[in-house]
Structures are given as structure tokens and as C-alpha cells.
Amino acid sequence: MKGDYKTGKRININKLIPYIASSYRKDKIWLRRTKASKxxxxxxxxxxxxxxxxxxxxxxxxxxxxxxxxxxxxxxxxxxxxxxxxxxxxxxxxxxxxxxxxxxxxxxxxxxxxxxxxxxxxxxxxxxxxxxxxxxxxxxxxxxxxxxxxxxxxxxxxxxxxxxxxxxxxxxxxxxxxxxxx
CATH class of the missing domain: 3.40.50.410 (von Willebrand factor, type A domain)
Known part of the structure; x- marks a missing residue:
């Protein structure tokens, strides 16, 4: 799971506090699976x-x-x-x-x-x-x-x-x- 996305599977906890502090504008807080399929x-x-x-x-x-x-x-x-x-x-x-x-x-x-x-x-x-x-x-x-x-x-x-x-x-x-x- 990687990245800073507007949608995804899991929340990046490190991005959560800046998201709340920015009045919910910096909303790239989600992680996505980026591994290639087998x-x-x-x-x-x-x-x-x-x-x-x-x-x-x-x-x-x-x-x-x-x-x-x-x-x-x-x-x-x-x-x-x-x-x-x-x-x-x-x-x-x-x-x-x-x-x-x-x-x-x-x-x-x-x-x-x-x-x-x-x-x-x-x-x-x-x-x-x-x-x-x-x-x-x-x-x-x-x-x-x-x-x-x-x-x-x-x-x-x-x-x-x-x-x-x-x-x-x-x-x-x-x-x-x-x-x-x-």
C-alpha cells in the first residue's frame, strides 16, 4: 500500500492530522495497492x-x-x-x-x-x-x-x-x- 490518493483502501494515519488542520482540504490521505497483478x-x-x-x-x-x-x-x-x-x-x-x-x-x-x-x-x-x-x-x-x-x-x-x-x-x-x- 502506497501513495497519497483522494480515494483508496486504507487511511494514511500520518496524513490524517494535516487533513483535519487544513479544514478538510488536503484530502489525499488514502493508500492504494500498487503492486502489479501476478x-x-x-x-x-x-x-x-x-x-x-x-x-x-x-x-x-x-x-x-x-x-x-x-x-x-x-x-x-x-x-x-x-x-x-x-x-x-x-x-x-x-x-x-x-x-x-x-x-x-x-x-x-x-x-x-x-x-x-x-x-x-x-x-x-x-x-x-x-x-x-x-x-x-x-x-x-x-x-x-x-x-x-x-x-x-x-x-x-x-x-x-x-x-x-x-x-x-x-x-x-x-x-x-x-x-x-x-
């Missing part, structure tokens, strides 16, 4: 680009959710963010290696048209597992993982959840992801 997050956001999303007007909610998640995660500086759209075809719109900014965000939103005829869930899960495995391997090679930082991968799937394929195979694919700590 985890590096790789977060993949998958958005359904199928026609059914447009029928229910879930497309607007999906894009708002995408913007909210990206803004929140970048402000927390939690790690790397990647965005993928899926339907009949899968397309990676933003990969982990690029920093996220407003220009990238507008480019990503323009790529969604919500006109794909169906959602291929099996293809999505297979591509997601392969992409996350490749990202983990390249991340381990780049950082050599000698500093003890754990790589954690998360995948958020934003969809209307209309699953036409075999649900049992999808369940098995999801269990494979869980077993790989993805």
Missing part, C-alpha cells in the same frame, strides 16, 4: 453476426456490450483484448498484439452487418480454442514466463444463443476449453 489476462470477445441478432434487435445491445466491455477492460489495464465476429464464417477483427483505441473501435463496429444466415457454433469453438492456444504459446515465448506471471485467458460470447447444431458436441468442446484453462 496475472496477465488475454480476453477474447466473440460477437454473433447472424441475421437472427438483427431480428430481435439484439445487434444494438451486442455492439453496446462490446463497447462497454472494451472501455471497462482498457481502463482497468487488465491485459490484452481481441475481438472476433462469428456466424457462418469466423473473422478476427482485432488481435491481442494490437493496442485498442477509438480508431480500432470504429473499424470493428463497421465490420458488423448482422446478415450471416446461420451460426456455426462448432466452428466458433474450434477456432476459438486454436486461436487462444496460439496466443498463449506466443505469449509464453515472448515473455519466457520466468517472472512468475500466470497467463489467464477468458472468452466472452455475446449472442442470442440460437443453437441449431448438436448441443452435446458443443458441451464437449466447452469442457475441453475448461480443461485447458481457457
Amino acid at each position: 496475472r496477465n489476462y488475454q480476453i477474447l470477445l466473440c460477437i454473433d453476426d447472424s441475421f437472427s441478432m438483427g431480428i430481435n434487435k439484439a445487434n444494438i445491445l451486442a455492439l453496446e456490450s462490446l463497447a462497454l466491455l472494451v472501455k471497462s477492460l482498457t481502463s482497468l489495464e487488465i491485459g490484452e483484448i481481441s475481438v472476433m465476429k462469428f456466424g457462418e464464417k469466423i473473422e478476427l477483427l482485432h488481435d491481442f498484439n494490437n493496442n485498442f483505441n477509438d480508431f480500432n473501435g470504429s473499424y470493428i463496429i463497421e465490420k458488423f452487418n448482422f446478415k450471416q444466415k446461420q451460426t456455426n457454433w462448432k466452428l466458433l469453438l474450434e477456432n476459438t480454442m486454436n486461436y487462444l492456444n496460439q496466443a498463449k504459446l506466443s505469449n509464453n515465448n515472448n515473455r519466457n514466463n520466468s517472472n512468475g506471471i500466470e497467463n489467464v485467458q477468458l472468452c466472452f460470447i455475446i449472442s442470442d444463443a440460437r443453437i441449431q447444431q448438436d448441443r452435446e458436441n458443443l458441451r464437449n468442446n466447452i469442457m475441453d476449453c475448461i480443461n485447458r484453462n481457457q
Whole structure:
């Protein structure tokens, strides 16, 4: 715990008396945790680009959710963010290696048209597992993982959840992801 902040977790007792003596104006009396996290997050956001999303007007909610998640995660500086759209075809719109900014965000939103005829869930899960495995391997090679930082991968799937394929195979694919700590 370090620092002189206006908000925080604990009060710095040494700053308390000057705070009261200044008629409560010198209010930087709080301490915060400043140690870096022992985890590096790789977060993949998958958005359904199928026609059914447009029928229910879930497309607007999906894009708002995408913007909210990206803004929140970048402000927390939690790690790397990647965005993928899926339907009949899968397309990676933003990969982990690029920093996220407003220009990238507008480019990503323009790529969604919500006109794909169906959602291929099996293809999505297979591509997601392969992409996350490749990202983990390249991340381990780049950082050599000698500093003890754990790589954690998360995948958020934003969809209307209309699953036409075999649900049992999808369940098995999801269990494979869980077993790989993805």
C-alpha cells in the first residue's frame, strides 16, 4: 500500500492530522495497492453476426456490450483484448498484439452487418480454442514466463444463443476449453 490518493483502501494515519488542520482540504490521505497483478489476462470477445441478432434487435445491445466491455477492460489495464465476429464464417477483427483505441473501435463496429444466415457454433469453438492456444504459446515465448506471471485467458460470447447444431458436441468442446484453462 502506497501513495497519497483522494480515494483508496486504507487511511494514511500520518496524513490524517494535516487533513483535519487544513479544514478538510488536503484530502489525499488514502493508500492504494500498487503492486502489479501476478496475472496477465488475454480476453477474447466473440460477437454473433447472424441475421437472427438483427431480428430481435439484439445487434444494438451486442455492439453496446462490446463497447462497454472494451472501455471497462482498457481502463482497468487488465491485459490484452481481441475481438472476433462469428456466424457462418469466423473473422478476427482485432488481435491481442494490437493496442485498442477509438480508431480500432470504429473499424470493428463497421465490420458488423448482422446478415450471416446461420451460426456455426462448432466452428466458433474450434477456432476459438486454436486461436487462444496460439496466443498463449506466443505469449509464453515472448515473455519466457520466468517472472512468475500466470497467463489467464477468458472468452466472452455475446449472442442470442440460437443453437441449431448438436448441443452435446458443443458441451464437449466447452469442457475441453475448461480443461485447458481457457
